[in-house]
Amino acid sequence: MKLGFNLLLWTTHVTAEHGPIFEALKEAGYDxxxxxxxxxxxxxxxxxxAELDRCGLERTAIT
Known part of the structure; x- marks a missing residue:
């Protein structure tokens, strides 16, 4: 099973500035x-x- 994290916890507009969050989620074990x-x-x-690829995170979209 893969684990994902919903970024709406932080923002409605995700940007590369959220890079530290991406890295922390990857380190915490999220896929x-x-x-x-x-x-x-x-x-x-x-x-x-590209930023998520750099961090090794997959992604899905929500609307």
Missing amino acids: GVEVPLGAGDEAHYRALA
Whole structure:
């Protein structure tokens, strides 16, 4: 089973500035995160995906 964490706990608009949170979640054993959609364009979400890849986290989207 994989474990994911819903990032709505911190914000409705996830950015690369949340990198320390991503790293802490990975260190805590989470496999991925749920990213709320709505406040960014395609370029924003591509950059966010790259940051999550760098941290080794998978992702799903929530609306």
